[in-house]
Amino acid sequence: MAFKRSSSSGILPWLGLAFILLLADQFTKVLIVGAYHLGDSTYVTSFFNVVRVHNSGAAFSFLAEASGWQRWFFVGIGVAATGFILWMLKAHAGQKLFSFAMACILSGAIGNVLDRLLHGYVIDFLDFHWHGWHFPAFNVADSAISIGAACMILDELLRVRRSKS
Numbered sequence: 503m504a505f506k507r508s509s510s511s512g513i514l515p516w517l518g519l520a521f522i523l524l525l526a527d528q529f530t531k532v533l534i535v536g537a538y539h540l541g542d543s544t545y546v547t548s549f550f551n552v553v554r555v556h557n558s559g560a561a562f563s564f565l566a567e568a569s570g571w572q573r574w575f576f577v578g579i580g581v582a583a584t585g586f587i588l589w590m591l592k593a594h595a596g597q598k599l600f601s602f603a604m605a606c607i608l609s610g611a612i613g614n615v616l617d618r619l620l621h622g623y624v625i626d627f628l629d630f631h632w633h634g635w636h637f638p639a640f641n642v643a644d645s646a647i648s649i650g651a652a653c654m655i656l657d658e659l660l661r662v663r664r665s666k667s
């Protein structure tokens with residue numbers, strides 16, 4: 503007797519990946535909070551430092567200077583994104599690159615929502631710079647979201663290319 507694999511079991515590997523990335527994000531943030539005070543920095547290379555920065559805004563500190571409402575606004579966006587991503591994963595679990603992208607974005611969204619709920623801000627610590635140019639500090643969750651977004655774009659480009667063949 504053959505068993506048909508249900509669509510919900512198809513998302514389990516992707517949820518597992520998201521969970522592993524979420525653990526990595528939260529673990530690194532615990533290490534930073536335990537070892538650094540706000541504003542502390544460690545020189546690693548000529549282009550990279552480890553720092554402790556608190557971001558009450560979104561990407562590139564967007565709305566960081568707002569009066570506090572942005573915390574709940576970004577929590578709401580993160581919760582809505584989580585629901586949407588779970589729905590997309592269930593509907594497209596067999597599409598590997600797309601599901602990988604969704605799992606990465608899911609882990610990042612949850613990681614940053616947890617920070618906002620627990621601390622009121624996101625803990626950032628990866629600080630890249632080069633000859634006077636300085637990229638805003640970020641974290642593992644932000645990296646997962648960026649990798650997921652890049653993979654989603656790649657997946658769409660490959661899909662369009664296949665449809666033209």
